[in-house]
Amino acid sequence: AAGVIQSPRHLIKEKRETATLKCYPIPRHDTVYWYQQGPGQDPQFLISFYEKMQSDKGSIPDRFSAQQFSDYHSELNMSSLELGDSALYFCASSLGRVSGNTIYFGEGSWLTVV
C-alpha cells in the first residue's frame, strides 16, 4: 500500500540557509501534519492542513512556513536555519479532519544544520 512520501530523506545545511521539505500524503488523504523530533525527544506537532487550509498550529517557529497545494502535497519551508533546527522532520497524513483518525507517518527527513 502507498505510504506517506517525504523528500529529501537527508539534507545538510549551513546556519542561516534555507531548506524546503516536501511531503506527498497517502492517496485520498486530505489532511497533512508536520512534526519535529529532536535527538532523543518525542515528536512535537508543528502545523497541520486540511483541504489546503491551515487547520492547527503548534510550536512552529516564525522562521518556518508551510502550505498544502491543490494536489494535497505539502511543503515545509525553513529559513535562517539554526543549529537547534537539526532534527528529524515527519510528515503525516490522515483521511478527514476528525480527531482520532489514524495518522500515518512518513519515514522522515533528517535535517542537519552545521
Added chain:
Amino acid sequence: AQKVTQAQTEISVVEKEDVTLDCVYETRDTTYYLFWYKQPPSGELVFLIRRNSFDEQNEISGRYSWNFQKSTSSFNFTITASQVVDSAVYFCALSEAQGGSEKLVFGKGTKLTVNP
C-alpha cells in the same frame, strides 16, 4: 491539558521474555483516542494501534496486546515472546476529540532493547 507519561525510559530484555510498556495519560475530555507507534533504529514511525475512549476491550494482535483501563488512565502494551526485531522506541500518544485539534501528543517514549 493533555499529557502522556511513559515512565520507563529504557527496558532491556532477553529474547523470548514478555515485556510490558506502560502508558498513563491525562485528559479532561470524555472522548479521546490513544495510539501506540513504533520507531525502529531506522527512524520511521510505524502505527501499531488506535483505541477510542469508549472501547475498553483489550486487543491482541499476534504477539502484541494492549490493556486499556480508564479507571487508572492507562493504556499498556505487552509484547509476548519478544524478538530482537522488536528493539525500538515505542511511543504512546493521545488525541482529544474536542477543541478542534486533531494533533497527537506523544509520551517521551520507551526504548526497548531485546538481546539475543
